Amino acid sequence: MNILCVYSFTSFATSKQPLYNSTQIPHGISYIAACLKQSGHTVKLAVFTPVSSIHEELKDIINEFRPGLACLTAVSSQIPLIKKIGEAIKQIDPSIFIIIGGVHTTLNPEETISYDFTDAVCIGEGEKAVVELARQLELRHSPSQIFNLWIKNRNTGQVEENTVQPFIEDLDSLPFIDREMWDPFISNLRGMQMVLAGRGCPNKCAFCSNHVLAKVAEGRYVRFRSPNNIIAELHNLITRYGQIESVFLETETLEANLTYTYQLLSELAELNSKLSAPLKFGTNLVVTNKIKDNRDLLRAFKQANFKFFMIGLESGSEKIRSEVLNRPRYSNADFIEFCQIAREYDIDIYINVLIGLPGETRRDFEETIKCVRNCQPNWGISANIYFPYPGTKLFQLCQDQKLLGPNARTTISERTSSVLKLTGFSKWQIKKEYILFYYKVFKGYKPWTDIMMRTVYTAFEAFPKVKRLISIIFPWMLLKKLRLILHQNN
Ligand code: B12
Ligand code: SF4
Structure with a gap:
């Protein structure tokens, strides 16, 4: 059967090639596509941005490709665009079966199944479910009794709510993600993978x-692929793209299982010893007691040629971290020390922080600036204005404390405008801090041209409507260029 997978971008480099490099490939829909291909289906990817002519483009694709199933995916910010896409598909060809999956659907299945165009929603991991759905559709059955899926009966409107299977235990049993389908949409194919x-x-x-995601199914939630399986995918990447420089190993926190971490690092070091141009690696870490001054671990990272860590500080206020965010325990001193030690091992740091958290005041945020300034993260920084995701504990707290403003579900300014009414930190103060964060962290450390460019770019990001207007007046290339320069500077 022909199956159309659809992805949408709210923030993008250019409308033709919205991904600036392969690190933006979303894994969820790529695993779905790979499993469908493995089961013998023909899969096509369509990618849309807010400037796409959705109806016209879909009409051409549907007339030419004739899909029987459309697979849509969404995190919360993608929902408004995905809704337009789903509606357009049904208008063009009502016989196409539409399923939506992804984090937003998993956390809000009642909402997503209620959209007129939705035929089914997937809760949790969808690899097995989508293959079974495609099998039943190909046999012209009315889909039914498929684990993880809520299926709508078009005639009665009734929803069949099937149970959710345990998390996939053996991640090695899955095929590698489908990268081929993404190539036409990536500006810089040889960039970081x-x-x-x-x-x-x-x-x-x-x-x-x-x-919340951990409670969706039974079984072990934190899982890693075996080092061999990861290395086989790295070989696959090298065969596909030739010389690749760096690879980001995405997983929420690589140090969750230190025995595994050491084993992986030693096998990556061995792989690199056989390559003429060793791969540089990066990953996400959380600073905890297990790793804060663990020089053995950092040495192992260095031997495997790790060059960058992405770390969440989230807030420099220890009170906000423990009382509001429920972060793993680390003091600011631990955090700063870890960044310093990482630098001794030649590993660059990237720090993520949040602004405008419930209970946060300007003074709390000053502690965030101070802590990040003390770290001087040489790979970069990212500040996001806190956006409460429905289903999370903090969303519930915002709701209970009546902090949610009228635009709390408006995702156009997600993470670039505050949707909370905070007493100690006004929306405009939050926006100002968001724009000036880079300046305040790097003033006196980085060239003023770099600081100015970054600050101007962040100011665009802070006002998405203005950014969109400017992008229409000026060619997309200008914004793309600025974005790429800033990316290279990181
Ligand atoms: C890696 C990652 C990224 C990467 C890659 C993006 C990506 N989409 O994969 C990058 C850094 C680019 C990124 C960016 C962003 N991310 Co992010 N990211 C993650 C992270 C850590 C892992 C995602 C992942 O790869 N999981 C593994 C894959 C296999 O699982 P999956 O995506 O859930 O897909 C499975 C199921 O959902 C389902 N499924 C998914 N789609 C479909 C479709 C069909 C048809 C079916 C049947 C099933 C199905 O089956 C899949 C396979 O099992 C998650 C945390 C988490 N635990 O999910 C956050 C997370 C998804 N990100 C989040 C956010 C907010 C963002 C950003 C908006 C941040 C920003 N402002 O830039 C952007 C949005 C980008 C985008 N459009 O997706 C939030 C989403 C919250 C929400 N309620 O929507 C999460 C949950 C983290 C959090 N804060 O809670 N992210
Ligand atoms: S924010 Fe916390 S729970 Fe979420 S991935 Fe990072 S460490 Fe894990």
Whole structure:
């Protein structure tokens, strides 16, 4: 059967090639596509941005490709665009069966099944479910009794709510993600690559969806692929793209299982010893007691040629971290020390922070600036204005404390405008801090041209409507260029 997979971008480099490199490939829909292909189906990918002519483009694709099934995916911010896409597909050809999956659907199945165009929604991991769905559709059955799926009866409107199977235990049993379908949409194919090393996180931060996703199914939530399986995918990447420089090993926190981490690092070091141009690696870490001054671990990372870590500080206020965010325990001193030690091992740091958290005041945020300034993260920084995701503990707290403003479900300014009414930190103060964060962290450390460019770019990001207007007036290439320069500077 012909199956159309659809992805949407709210923030993008150019409308023709919205991904600036392969690290933006979404794994979820790529695993879905790979499993469908493995089962003998023909899969096509369509990618849309807010400037796409959705109806016209879909009409051409549907007339030419004639899909029987459309697979849509969404995190919360993608829902408004995905709704337009789903509606357009049904208008063009009502016989196409539409299924939506992804984090937003998993956390809000009642909402997503209620969209007129939706025929089924997937809760949790969808690899097995989608293959079974395609099998039943190909046999012209009315789909029924498929684990993880809620299926709508078009005639009665009734929804069949099937149970959710345990999390996939052996990630090695899955095929590698389908990269081929993404190539036409990536600006810089030889840039950094991303490989998913594992799924799930053992921590329970109140702002993150992981504590909710962990409860969706039975079984082990935190899982890693075997080092051999990851290395086989790396070989596959080298065969496909030739010389690749760096690879980001995506998983929420690689140090969740230290025995595994050491084994993986030693095998990556061995792989690199056989390559004429060793691969540089990066990953996400959480600073905890297990790793804060663990020089053995850092040495092992260095031997495997790790060059960058992405770390969440989230807030420099220890009170906000423990009382609001439920972060793993680390003091600011631990955090700063870890960054310093990593630098001794020649590993660059990238720090993520949040602004405008419930209970946060300007003074709390000053502690965030101070802590990040003390770290001087040489790979870069990212500040996001806190956006409450429905289903999370912190969303519930915002709701209970009546902090949610009228635009709390408006995703156009997700993470670039505050949707909360905070007493100690106004929306405009939050926006100002968001724009000036780079300046405040790097003033006196980085060239003023770099600081100015970054600040101007962040100011665009802070006002998405203005950014969109400017992008229409000026060619997309300008924004793309600025984005690429800033990316290279990181
Ligand atoms: C890696 C990652 C990224 C990467 C890669 C993006 C990606 N989409 O994969 C990058 C850094 C680019 C990224 C960016 C963003 N991310 Co992110 N990211 C993650 C992370 C850590 C892992 C995602 C992943 O690869 N999981 C493994 C794959 C295999 O699982 P999956 O995507 O859920 O897909 C499975 C199921 O959902 C289902 N499924 C998915 N789609 C479909 C479709 C069909 C048809 C079916 C049947 C099933 C199905 O089956 C899949 C396979 O099992 C998650 C945390 C998490 N635990 O999910 C956050 C997370 C998904 N990100 C999040 C956010 C907010 C973002 C950003 C908006 C941040 C920003 N402002 O830039 C952007 C949005 C980008 C986008 N459009 O997706 C939130 C989403 C919250 C929410 N409620 O929507 C999460 C949950 C983290 C959090 N804060 O809680 N992200
Ligand atoms: S450590 Fe990171 S991925 Fe894990 S729960 Fe906290 S924010 Fe989410």
